[in-house]
Amino acid sequence: xxxxQIPAQxxxxxxxxxxxxxxxxxxxxxxxxxRSWAALLVFTIFLLLLSLSGGFxxxxxxxxxxxxxxxxxxxxxxxxxxxxxxGLGLLAIxxxxxxxxxxxxADTVARDPLLQYKAGYLNVPFFIVRVIIYFLLWFFLGNYLxxxxxxxxxxxxxxxxxKLIATxxxxxxVFAYTLALASLDLIMSLEPHWFTTMxxxxxxxxxxYSGTSAMIILIxxxxxxxxxxxxxxxxxxxxxxxLFVFTTFWAYIAFSQHMLIWYANLPEETYYLEQRLKGxxxxxxxxxxxxxxxxxxxxxxxxxxKRNPRSLIKVAWLTLxxxxxxxxxxxxxxxxxxxxxxxxxxxxxxxxxVGVFGLMVLKSFAKYPQVPIGDPYLEESRHFHQPI
Amino acid sequence: xxxxxxxxxxxPFAQIDGDILRPLESFPTKTxxxxxxxxASALAVFVGVLIYxxxxxxxxxxxNNPVGWGFYIINFVFWVxxxxxxxxxxxxxxxFRQKWRTSINRASEAMTIFAVMxxxxxxxxxxxxxxxxxxxFPYPNERGPVWVNFRSPLLWDVFAISTYFIISLVxxxxxxxxxxxxxxxxxxxxxxxxxxxxxxxxxxxxxxRVISLGWVGSAKTWHHYEKMALILSALATPLVLSVHTIVxxxxxxxxxxxxxxTIFPPYFVAGAIYSGFAMVLTLMIIMRQAFKMEAYITIKxxxxxxxVILVTGMMVSFAYTMEFIMAAYSGSHNEQYVFLxxxxxxxxxxxxxxxxxxxxxxxxxxxxxxxxNIKVLFVISIVVNVGMWFERFxxxxxxxxxxxxxxxxxxxxxxxxxxxxxxxxFGLFFTMFLLFVRAFPSIAIAEVKADEAGYxxxxx
Numbered sequence: 131x132x133x134x135q136i137p138a139q140x141x142x143x144x145x146x147x148x149x150x151x152x153x154x155x156x157x158x159x160x161x162x163x164x165r166s167w168a169a170l171l172v173f174t175i176f177l178l179l180l181s182l183s184g185g186f187x188x189x190x191x192x193x194x195x196x197x198x199x200x201x202x203x204x205x206x207x208x209x210x211x212x213x214x215x216x217g218l219g220l221l222a223i224x225x226x227x228x229x230x231x232x233x234x235x236a237d238t239v240a241r242d243p244l245l246q247y248k249a250g251y252l253n254v255p256f257f258i259v260r261v262i263i264y265f266l267l268w269f270f271l272g273n274y275l276x277x278x279x280x281x282x283x284x285x286x287x288x289x290x291x292x293k294l295i296a297t298x299x300x301x302x303x304v305f306a307y308t309l310a311l312a313s314l315d316l317i318m319s320l321e322p323h324w325f326t327t328m329x330x331x332x333x334x335x336x337x338x339y340s341g342t343s344a345m346i347i348l349i350x351x352x353x354x355x356x357x358x359x360x361x362x363x364x365x366x367x368x369x370x371x372x373l374f375v376f377t378t379f380w381a382y383i384a385f386s387q388h389m390l391i392w393y394a395n396l397p398e399e400t401y402y403l404e405q406r407l408k409g410x411x412x413x414x415x416x417x418x419x420x421x422x423x424x425x426x427x428x429x430x431x432x433x434x435x436k437r438n439p440r441s442l443i444k445v446a447w448l449t450l451x452x453x454x455x456x457x458x459x460x461x462x463x464x465x466x467x468x469x470x471x472x473x474x475x476x477x478x479x480x481x482x483x484v485g486v487f488g489l490m491v492l493k494s495f496a497k498y499p500q501v502p503i504g505d506p507y508l509e510e511s512r513h514f515h516q517p518i
Numbered sequence: 519x520x521x522x523x524x525x526x527x528x529x530p531f532a533q534i535d536g537d538i539l540r541p542l543e544s545f546p547t548k549t550x551x552x553x554x555x556x557x558a559s560a561l562a563v564f565v566g567v568l569i570y571x572x573x574x575x576x577x578x579x580x581x582n583n584p585v586g587w588g589f590y591i592i593n594f595v596f597w598v599x600x601x602x603x604x605x606x607x608x609x610x611x612x613x614f615r616q617k618w619r620t621s622i623n624r625a626s627e628a629m630t631i632f633a634v635m636x637x638x639x640x641x642x643x644x645x646x647x648x649x650x651x652x653x654x655f656p657y658p659n660e661r662g663p664v665w666v667n668f669r670s671p672l673l674w675d676v677f678a679i680s681t682y683f684i685i686s687l688v689x690x691x692x693x694x695x696x697x698x699x700x701x702x703x704x705x706x707x708x709x710x711x712x713x714x715x716x717x718x719x720x721x722x723x724x725x726x727r728v729i730s731l732g733w734v735g736s737a738k739t740w741h742h743y744e745k746m747a748l749i750l751s752a753l754a755t756p757l758v759l760s761v762h763t764i765v766x767x768x769x770x771x772x773x774x775x776x777x778x779x780t781i782f783p784p785y786f787v788a789g790a791i792y793s794g795f796a797m798v799l800t801l802m803i804i805m806r807q808a809f810k811m812e813a814y815i816t817i818k819x820x821x822x823x824x825x826v827i828l829v830t831g832m833m834v835s836f837a838y839t840m841e842f843i844m845a846a847y848s849g850s851h852n853e854q855y856v857f858l859x860x861x862x863x864x865x866x867x868x869x870x871x872x873x874x875x876x877x878x879x880x881x882x883x884x885x886x887x888x889x890x891n892i893k894v895l896f897v898i899s900i901v902v903n904v905g906m907w908f909e910r911f912x913x914x915x916x917x918x919x920x921x922x923x924x925x926x927x928x929x930x931x932x933x934x935x936x937x938x939x940x941x942x943x944f945g946l947f948f949t950m951f952l953l954f955v956r957a958f959p960s961i962a963i964a965e966v967k968a969d970e971a972g973y974x975x976x977x978x
Contacts, residue, residue: 382783390780
């Protein structure tokens with residue numbers, strides 16, 4: 131099986147994007163360090179969501195016994211390769227902890243009884259330990275799943291599919307709980323007084339949404355340069371449906387969270403929305419709902435869009451960017467940063483994230499056969515057709 | 519690689535018709551009569567207590583001042599939850615192209631409809647004056663005019679559940695049309711022995727001719743039919759999720775700790791699917807045994823339902839965990855107290871029953887040996903529904919009985935009439951279900967045959 135070769139042109143573009151990201155962060159730290167720390171956190175979280183999404187996708191497909199997706203499983207596993215950069219990002223966050231997390235200041239805590247109460251959980255050493263534990267679990271379990279899946283190439287039928295399924299099931303459970311706790315620690319604690327039970331699910335819906343967009347972009351780009359020949363418009367159609375599902379799922383979760391907070395109007399909870407609806411943030415939130423949900427929903431309802439790579443990739447770019455804007459919405463809103471939250475700095479960081487993610491994933495993807503050649507369902511997946 | 523298809527039945531079509539329609543075309547068995555008598559007696563108790571409560575008032579039930587919502591709401595949420603599996607199986611699994619749904623969709627859709635009907639009885643009585651229940655529908659009127667409160671999630675319930683009920687009914691009926699045609703055509707082979715028999719047969723023929731809507735089964739008819747099924751599925755899918763979402767809003771829009779949780783919508787939906795599948799499993803195991811339908815409802819079907827129970831059970835556990843974690847993290851005294859009170863308070867027994875049934879019991883489904891064992895599946899399916907009933911008990915009662923003001927704390931002690939209503943609701947449900955299996959084909963004959971034809975084609 132032929133390996134994919136990253137075209138020099140693409141590699142150049144990706145390095146360029148990384149350069150743009152680094153440059154904008156560098157300039158950011160010179161001119162507005164406070165905002166740049168937030169941007170760095172956004173970068174780390176967005177990259178984390180993208181890298182974990184592929185592991186989630188692969189594990190779900192294995193557990194459910196799906197056959198159509200076998201040809202794209204290798205690519206989805208490759209997204210886990212971006213995790214080391216996430217590790218670097220988290221390391222940087224540890225240094226910037228005082229710029230981001232209110233509860234890390236001893237004087238703020240001393241004035242705030244609620245933060246004193248939470249100090250047993252929200253304190254710097256414990257925070258760092260927790261984040262390291264999550265990261266190690268994601269890294270090692272993800273790599274184990276990938277390693278096992280790669281073994282299928284050589285062992286074929288000798289590696290029982292049931293072992294892959296069992297590992298995926300364990301992976302999914304660990305993924306669910308660690309992601310939930312990580313979303314609490316990394317994002318929710320930016321506003322340490324605020325809490326809501328839906329939040330981890332909200333972060334997960336963003337993960338699935340951005341991750342699917344990234345996968346679609348990767349598939350179509352790789353195909354443009356002669357890779358992944360087994361993926362047909364039938365598979366793209368299903369990926370489009372998958373994106374449609376998560377567009378709707380995000381809207382469902384976001385609506386439930388926002389509506390219930392707004393309706394109950396509890397002082398300890400409702401200021402989360404108030405902060406994100408006043409002034410320029412009101413426009414941002416409205417923009418965000420229109421382009422995160424309404425527009426992609428309407429576009430993705432159409433069958434032709436999902437089957438045409440050229441149009442699908444455009445939608446995917448939009449949704450990928452909106453997934454990024456969602457992270458900005460969560461992080462920046464909590465830090466009450468002045469000005470419109472999407473500026474040059476953020477666009478630069480988005481470019482940087484795309485560059486890093488694309489480069490890491492494609493490099494890792496190019497190392498191994500493009501499809502799981504030992505998988506018993508590979509032939510079926512190649513000849514997959516949409517029913518009716 | 520050619521795989522032997524586990525779902526292939528491998529019988530001639532005429533025999534499939536005969537097997538599935540046998541319960542309709544023969545005299546009821548003794549087992550059916552016994553089951554029917556038990557259910558009908560429970561239904562009689564239900565109606566009796568209902569009438570008695572109209573004379574005596576709601577005072578005969580255990581509700582009191584802090585716990586204004588008791589068994590009625592628990593039963594309502596419980597039955598609406600059960601009503602989720604049917605349309606999920608017929609609509610969502612249809613969109614997911616899950617072929618195994620074919621043998622079980624008809625009976626589970628019927629179950630959905632009966633469960634929603636059973637559930638609807640409770641708010642109907644709870645409105646206080648059931649004879650004015652049409653007031654909940656907003657229309658221009660001369661009562662003042664008196665309008666409903668559009669901001670109330672209880673009103674959204676009316677819209678959500680009635681829409682769901684209508685669409686589920688339409689779905690069910692559309693699925694039945696080709697089967698009614700089969701029944702109509704089979705009537706030609708029947709001969710009446712007596713004059714009354716002839717009249718009954720004529721009535722039956724007439725009714726079937728009407729309700730099968732002139733179905734001829736041509737290629738064109740089928741083509742339209744399949745398109746319609748796809749579109750109806752797409753429309754029914756958001757409805758399945760909306761119903762329990764709205765039911766969860768009844769609680770989550772309030773200010774009461776233990777009720778106001780934003781995770782409620784997906785958590786309730788997962789719980790509803792969990793309990794709905796458990797109920798389908800219970801009914802299917804009984805049905806296949808009683809009507810000897812092992813060839814149609816195979817171990818594979820039961821195993822798949824066991825897996826759905828495992829997955830949704832873990833989702834429910836995840837939501838429980840999030841509630842506890844967030845309460846602990848919140849630092850909010852009231853929020854924390856509710857959860858501690860659930861663990862250690864006077865209703866801790868209910869919490870631990872729920873914990874065992876909902877959090878621990880589904881994990882038996884990890885093992886293939888257990889999830890292909892009919893006895894184990896049957897026990898688990900019942901345990902799960904016990905757990906889900908107690909989940910609603912825990913949510914409703916423990917949150918209410920000790921609210922913000924300790925001076926108004928009280929205990930909720932259900933009376934004999936509460937229990938009678940609970941048991942009676944099962945009577946209502948099972949009576950309808952037992953009548954269903956005698957009057958309608960409980961497996962979708964046309965769909966089973968279509969799948970069979972597909973498998974035969976794939977073999978060649």
